[in-house]
Amino acid sequence: MLSDLILINSFFIAFHKLSGGFLLNYVELEPYKAGEVLLLINLAYFIAVNIIPNNLAKNIVFFDKVVQRSLSFSILYIVIFTVGVYLLNVTEITLLKWVGCLLLFVGVYTLFQILLRILLKLYREKGHNYKYVIIVGGGLNGMNVYYDLSSSTYGYKVLGFFDDNKSLENALPNYLGTTAQVEKFCNENQVDEIFCTLPGNQEAKILKLINFSERNMIRFYLVPEFYKYIKRKLVLNFLQATPVVGIRPEPLQSLSNRVLKRAFDIVFSICVLLTVFPLVYIICGLLIKLESPGPILFTQKRTGLHGKIFTCYKFRSMRMNKDADTLTTVKTDPRVTKIGSFIRRTSLDEIPQFINVLLGDMSVVGPRPHMVKQTEIYNKLIDKFMIRHLIKPGLTGWAQISGYRGEIKTIDQMEGRFKCDVWYIENWSFVLDIKIIFVTVFKTIAGDKNAY
Structure with a gap:
């Protein structure tokens, strides 16, 4: 958000200089107007970012989503800013300059977000900004989670597996022990997240792991069993407190x-x-x-x-x-x-x-x-x-x-x-x-x- 604010303020100041008075037409006559315009520039950002949140910090974000979000956000921001300009009457904007500003701002902001994501991936490839995770459950689901998290650009470092089936010791990439040894390992090592792929009939073990994670500020993720036969994007909804999983995301249901x-x-x-x-x-x-x-x-x-x-x-x-x-x-x-x-x-x-x-x-x-x-x-x-x-x-x-x-x-x-x-x-x-x-x-x- 800080980088966004720096970019947006710098953009409008630069555009004002280059366009010969794009925003601050009244500055010479009423200097306080400059402060009002700058306040509006930043206020419009906080309104827009609450409608279309910045998701750059998420580990798994694909470039098409970065572009889609950046385009949507920048257009929404220009609309909010323009409405504020006319409602508060802090300056005058010609249609030609407004269109020019819109196109330039959309392009600059989108390229900036792509550049940030590229820099973040390069930073992770150098071994920084990782989340250290363990996987509890070494079956098919566990291996699928392992392969999904192993890409260095996602920012995850899989430390290993825990499973009560010791015959998997040589089959898993890094077998660390049984589920009873999870707590000891987490206390002795930095673990940020636990991915649990244990079957639903092992409720006691799962509940114990959840309670341990909550007490030790470790984020806990439960991989459902139906992932074995439904490998697609799913949608989680709630009927009161009852979770309901939809087998297909449908944006046009909104x-x-x-x-x-x-x-x-x-x-x-x-x-x-x-x-x-x-x-x-x-x-x-x-x-x-x-x-x-x-x-x-x-x-x-x-x-x-x-x-x-x-x-x-x-x-x-x-x-x-x-x-x-x-x-x-x-x-x-x-x-x-x-x-x-x-x-x-x-x-x-x-x-x-x-x-x-x-x-x-x-x-x-x-x-x-x-x-x-x-x-x-x-x-x-x-x-x-x-x-x-x-x-x-x-x-x-x-x-x-x-x-x-x-x-x-x-x-x-x-x-x-x-x-x-x-x-x-x-x-x-x-x-x-x-x-x-x-x-x-x-x-x-x-x-x-x-x-x-």
């Missing part, structure tokens, strides 16, 4: 996240439907009508949120045929018209789906919706396939920018798309949605070999 995603969908779809859609509809509609008889828009029943069926809109890219709802498009498909080939290759055929987004059947980003017949087939072939319908389908998604766009020829390809969809559900963030949109636009302009 009301605030759903509201944010839906608000973005509404704004984005309205902008497209009022600007791009009318022109594309007139041009494409005329060409579609001239080339083949039939409607401009093609409607098809597809599987949506929670498996519900909805009507999906597209520009018609094929000649009218009886197999439209059962056969997917293949390369050199004879049903595809010339204009249809063009609009499919450029994704213009998908633009009417912004109507679905506005109606709430779809989202801008999410798993691509399948024909009802496809859903029935893949649900029989792929275990847990319906998980992908826990959220709304999208015009584009993580699977589409990961190489799984277009025709699916094998079950392996479908499983790859399915895994990408599940990963998106478990790791959703607003920043991720923006990234997927930008990559989709870039791939559309550059050309995608799977688009046909």
Whole structure:
């Protein structure tokens, strides 16, 4: 937090100097205004950091999370600071300078957080800033914990194992003794944390270890037995005092996240439907009508949120045929018209789906919706396939920018798309949605070999 404050104050002072009076326009006439502005700079930080906490000190933090948090924090900070500036009337900020400040601050703060994390990892590689831990229980769970903690960049030093099964003495990386010897070892050595992987039927031993840890200020972590058969991110909730473990994190279960995603969908779809859609509809509609008889828009029943069926809109890219709802498009498909080939290759055929987004059947980003017949087939072939319908389908998604766009020829390809969809559900963030949109636009302009 201290490094954040130093960076933020230095940034605004430097930006003020370089921009010729960005913040302290009234300093010459009213010197006390400078103090008010500096107070606001720091007050906005403490408000923002309480909403999006600084997690740099955590041992296990991945760079994508550092970037995601830094972007979110810096944008929130600029918003709070700007609101404070106008409410307190301590200075004047032009729109151009505000946008310039926002972009520069986001970039500087994000790079600074990445640099701090890199320096921390380098510091740990030199043998500093470690937490010394022991693992009680040498079974499969114990070995998994050992391998997860062994990376030097995480800042953990595993001292060894304790287990009552002495036959594991030669099998474990560093066997230290039985569970009865844990207390003696901890009293004679520096131990910061205990990871216990003992099975649940050894309640007396576990309770004894917990009590010892509490009395000696050692943090105690219990690795549950179900880790043997559920190796994924889990979510811990409480019903009063009863712990309830969810088998999958779902950020979009949060009301605030759903509201944010839906608000973005509404704004984005309205902008497209009022600007791009009318022109594309007139041009494409005329060409579609001239080339083949039939409607401009093609409607098809597809599987949506929670498996519900909805009507999906597209520009018609094929000649009218009886197999439209059962056969997917293949390369050199004879049903595809010339204009249809063009609009499919450029994704213009998908633009009417912004109507679905506005109606709430779809989202801008999410798993691509399948024909009802496809859903029935893949649900029989792929275990847990319906998980992908826990959220709304999208015009584009993580699977589409990961190489799984277009025709699916094998079950392996479908499983790859399915895994990408599940990963998106478990790791959703607003920043991720923006990234997927930008990559989709870039791939559309550059050309995608799977688009046909």
